[in-house]
Amino acid sequence: MLDRPNPAPEAPCLDPFVLAKALSGVHFIGGRFAPAKSGRNFAVVNPATGAEVAQAAEGDAADVEAAVADAAKAQKEWAKVPARKRGALVHKAAALIRDHVEELGRLIALETGKALRTESRVEANTVADVLEFFGGLGGELKGETVPFAPDVLSVTVREPLGVVGAIIPWNVPMLLMALKVAPALVAGNAVVVKSAEEAPLAVLRICELMNRVLPPGVFNMVSGFGPECGAPLVAHPLVRKVTFTGSVETGKIVYRTAAEKLIPVTLELGGKSPMIVFADCDFEKTLAGALTSMRFTRQGQSCTAASRIYVERPIFQKFVDAMAEKVDQMVMGDPLDEKTDIGTIISDGQFEKVKAFIEEGKATAGATGRACSAMPKDPALKKGLFIQPVIFTGLTRESRLVREEIFGPVTCIFPFDDPEAVLAEANDSEYGLAASLWTNNLKVGLNLAHKLEAGLVQINQNLVVQANLSYGGVKSSGLGKEASLEAMLEHFTHKKTIMVNMG
Numbered sequence: 001m002l003d004r005p006n007p008a009p010e011a012p013c014l015d016p017f018v019l020a021k022a023l024s025g026v027h028f029i030g031g032r033f034a035p036a037k038s039g040r041n042f043a044v045v046n047p048a049t050g051a052e053v054a055q056a057a058e059g060d061a062a063d064v065e066a067a068v069a070d071a072a073k074a075q076k077e078w079a080k081v082p083a084r085k086r087g088a089l090v091h092k093a094a095a096l097i098r099d100h101v102e103e104l105g106r107l108i109a110l111e112t113g114k115a116l117r118t119e120s121r122v123e124a125n126t127v128a129d130v131l132e133f134f135g136g137l138g139g140e141l142k143g144e145t146v147p148f149a150p151d152v153l154s155v156t157v158r159e160p161l162g163v164v165g166a167i168i169p170w171n172v173p174m175l176l177m178a179l180k181v182a183p184a185l186v187a188g189n190a191v192v193v194k195s196a197e198e199a200p201l202a203v204l205r206i207c208e209l210m211n212r213v214l215p216p217g218v219f220n221m222v223s224g225f226g227p228e229c230g231a232p233l234v235a236h237p238l239v240r241k242v243t244f245t246g247s248v249e250t251g252k253i254v255y256r257t258a259a260e261k262l263i264p265v266t267l268e269l270g271g272k273s274p275m276i277v278f279a280d281c282d283f284e285k286t287l288a289g290a291l292t293s294m295r296f297t298r299q300g301q302s303c304t305a306a307s308r309i310y311v312e313r314p315i316f317q318k319f320v321d322a323m324a325e326k327v328d329q330m331v332m333g334d335p336l337d338e339k340t341d342i343g344t345i346i347s348d349g350q351f352e353k354v355k356a357f358i359e360e361g362k363a364t365a366g367a368t369g370r371a372c373s374a375m376p377k378d379p380a381l382k383k384g385l386f387i388q389p390v391i392f393t394g395l396t397r398e399s400r401l402v403r404e405e406i407f408g409p410v411t412c413i414f415p416f417d418d419p420e421a422v423l424a425e426a427n428d429s430e431y432g433l434a435a436s437l438w439t440n441n442l443k444v445g446l447n448l449a450h451k452l453e454a455g456l457v458q459i460n461q462n463l464v465v466q467a468n469l470s471y472g473g474v475k476s477s478g479l480g481k482e483a484s485l486e487a488m489l490e491h492f493t494h495k496k497t498i499m500v501n502m503g
């Protein structure tokens, strides 16, 4: 298939530039690296410098066909492997990922611009956590006995769906892929992943590493653009389930295609997550929580970013000032530098989009946008896609900045006077992914937690998605859950009823 030996180094490679080159120009299909059938590649760019660091195989329907055909063949045998053995293999793959955490952290920092210390290394470790978690769940793929009639044995069994198509975005590509691939594989499915065009390398390396312990063909990966490579994957007749994380618009396209085939989908889409701060909160803890909640270390490129912050009026101004001061202390710079807290935006397109939101906010009458953190001074980074975090006050609920997902380091803070009013504001959104509440009055907190329209509500913390906790949105934020036992059972298997008449 490929006219050169396995291009990926066997041992961890700590030079991400070398590794990026080594992983150039290939998909991973049927247990091997394979170039695009068309021979075409596209550039992978380091957003901190604008320099090309690799070429990725530009997949199309022909590559998808090859990957799905291999997956379908491999899945038949994979489904016969006892569930706990499948889990044990995924667990073994976790150990390999653990050995490569540093390498994967550096590689993802290079291709996405996310800082190594605050984001990229953390993400690589979490991938191993997720594989370990799902690797231990093989024994949970069990059915029930149903009390139908005394002389009829009625049982349910969980069966895999077949080939799963997984489409992932660029913001946390390794983790979001692991959340799809691990439960799908443990449940006995084979998977074809379509990586995000902006970040195809670290996920390809993970695919190759996991294939060292998995049978060939059960985990395949193609890189390429959405309409040319993602769409044929969703439409392929042998793909019996699609799991997608990305924008609402693309999610709807995926859902329509899936509807034609009558296959199940899981959709993790956008968010406009509110953070509600009461005057009785632990101020310092909440302040630190606001920085984490807004995912400033990920340049705000997170579906769960606290992009709307509501602060009870008595502490509003103090909170705004203190938050801006804290963000000022965050270091923007080379994503590969250990000192860096905040890296870059992923791509020129996103950079322009975020800038346009900021300009619009600044031009809004009555609004103030406070830019925080100093831009990096290193001349090597002058073409880097750095954006200063901006904290807006004085915007109204009609503003696009308050209604739309910016996916950048931009948050809007508002004062509020009573819990019912802030609840109405928080729920006034097309999205419903996540929310956080900060108060020492648990009665108020729990009451609001029940009324907030969101898939995940946290009180006095705002963590990112965690293995073992169901994660997924309501309203335009998506369909279905990920990250949990429920996700594996409900979204990667179907329940068959078997009845035996013993009368």
Ligand code: ADP
Pocket: 167, 168, 169, 170, 194, 195, 196, 197, 224, 225, 226, 227, 229, 230, 231, 234, 245, 246, 247, 248, 250, 251, 253, 254
């Ligand atoms: P973003 O704007 O954040 O990149 P998208 O929803 O466009 O979000 O992209 C998320 C993933 O969906 C990427 O892997 C992208 O290539 C893929 N994608 C984009 N368009 C389509 C499509 N029409 N069908 C299937 N996948 C698509």
